[in-house]
Amino acid sequence: MKTRLARPQWILWSSPLIIAMTVLVSILYGAKPIELQTVVDTFFQFDPANVDHQIIRSSRLPRVAGALLIGAFLAISGALMQGMTRNYLASPSIMGVTDGSAFVITLCMIFLPNSSSLDMIMYSLSGSALGVAIVFGLASLLPNGLTPVRMAIVGTVIGTFLSSVSAAFAMYFQKSQNISFWYNSRLHQLEPDLIWLCIPFAIIGIITALLLSKSITILSLGEEVAVNLGMRTLLIKMTAMGAVVLLTGISVALAGKIGFVGLIIPHMTRFLIGIDYKWVIPCAGILGGIFLAWADVLSRFLNYPYEMPIGVVTALIGVPFFLYLARTRGGDKHA
Template identity: 70%
Template structure:
C-alpha cells in the first residue's frame, strides 16, 4: 500500500515539471522550429508585428494546452467508465460516446448553420449523453450484453452507425467540409475561444469525478458488494455518467474524435497506483494529458513536414493494447 501511495505522490509531484516540458517541446517544434529565446520573448516581450510571436501565442500555446486538457479529460472519462461498469474495455471511443458527440455536432451544424461556440459545446454534450444512453440501453436489454466484449461490440456497432448517419447527413446537406475537423481531430485548428468556454464545464466534470471516486472504488467491487455496504448505486452511476458526458462532450467539441486514450491510460494508472479510484482518477488525468501531448508532438514528425492526424498516433498505441486485453482477459471483468 505504501508503495502505491508513493507512486501516486511521485506521479502527481513530477506532473508540473512534465507538463511544462511537454508544453515547451510542443511550442518549440513544428513545421518551423522556434528557439528558446523566441519563445521567452513571445511570452514576456510580445511583439504583434513579429510573426513567430503570433504563431507561438495564437497557435502553438492553445494547441499544447488543448492537447494536455483533452488527454486528461478522456483518460478520466475512461477510468470512470471502467470502474463504474467493471469493464476493462470501457472507454468513450469504444462505447460510442465520442461518436454520439460528433453526430450531435453534425446535426447542430445542419440545423444551426450560424451556431456559436457555446451552442456547439451544448450539442456535443447532448450527443455524448445520447451515445451513452443508446449503448447502455441496448446492452442492458440483451442477454449478457453487459459483459466487456459484448459491450465493446455493441458500442462499436452503435458508434459506426452514428458515424455513418453523420456522414450521410453531412453529404446531403453539403457540410462535409465543415464537420471534417471533428472527425479528423486536427489539433492545429483548435479554437482558443472554445478552450476558454470549455474550462467551466471541465472544472465541473473533474470535481464530480474526484467527489465520486471513493464510490466508484466500491462500485468496482461489484453491485452486490456496493448494495451491501449501503451505497446508492443508481445515484453513483448517474453522477459518474454525468461526469463522463461532460468531459467527453467538451473533448469532442474542442478537437473532435480521438480514440483509445480513455482505454489505454486508466490501465497504466491502475498498474502504478492500484485499484483505488481516489488515486486512479487524478493519476489517469495526468498521464492522459502527458500521453496526448506527446502524441501531438510526434504527429508533427511522423510524415514531416506534413502532419499526421493525432488519431493515427493514439491508434498505434491503442489498437495493440485493445487486442492484448481481449486475448488476455477474454470476457471477464476486472476486479
C-alpha cells in the first residue's frame, strides 16, 4: 500500500519540473529553432521589435499553455467518464462529446458569425451537452446498449453523423476553410485571450471533479456497491457529466477536436497508481497535459518543415490503443 501511495505523490511533486522542461522544449523547437538565450531575454528583456521575442510571446508560449490545459481537461473528463460508467472505452472523443461541441460551433459560425469569444465558449458547452444527451439517450434505448463496445459504437456513429452534417453545412454555406480549424485541431491558431476566458469554467469543472473523486471511486466498483452504501448515484453521475461537459466544451472552444487523450491517459494513470480517484483525477490531469504538449512538439517534426495536425499524432497512438482495449477486454465493463 505504501508503494501505491508513493507513486501519485511522486507524480505530483515531480510535475513542476517536468512541465517546466516541456514548456522550454516546446518554445525552443519548431519550424524556426530559437536559442535558449533568446527565450531568457524574452522574459526579462522583452524587445517588441525582436521577431523571435514576438513569436515566443504571441505564439509558442500560448500554444504550450493551451496544450497543457487541454490535455489536462480531456484526461480528467475521460477519467470521470470511465469511472462513473465503468466503461473502459469511454472518452469525450468516442462518446460524442467533442463532436457535439464542434457541431454546434459550426452552426453558430454559419448563422451567428458575429459571436464573441465568450459566446463561442457557451455554444461549445451546449454542444458538448447535446452530444452526451444523444449518445447516452440512444444507447439506453438499445438492448445492452450501455455495454462498453456498444456504447463506443453508438458514440462513433453519432460522432461521425454530427461531423458529416457539420461538413455538409460548411460546404453549402462556403465556410469550410474557417471551420476546418475545429476539426484539424491546430494549436498554433489558438487565441491567447480565449485561454483566460476559459479559466473560470475550468476551475469549476476541476473542483467538481475533485469533490466527486471519492464517489467516483465507489461507482467504479459497481452500481450495486454504491447503492448499498447509500449513494445517490443518479445525482453523482449527472454532476460528473456536468464537469465533463464543462472541461470538454472549453477544450473544443480553445483548439477544436482532439481525440484519444481522454481514452489513453486515464488507463495509463490507473496502471501507475491504482483506482483511487482521489489520486487518479489530479494525476490524469498532469499526465494528460504533458502528453498533449509532447504530442504537439512531435507534430512539428513528422512532416518537417510543415506542421501536422496534433489530432493525427494522438490518433496514431490512440487507434491501436483503442483496438487493443476492444480486443482484450471484450464487452465487459471495467473501471
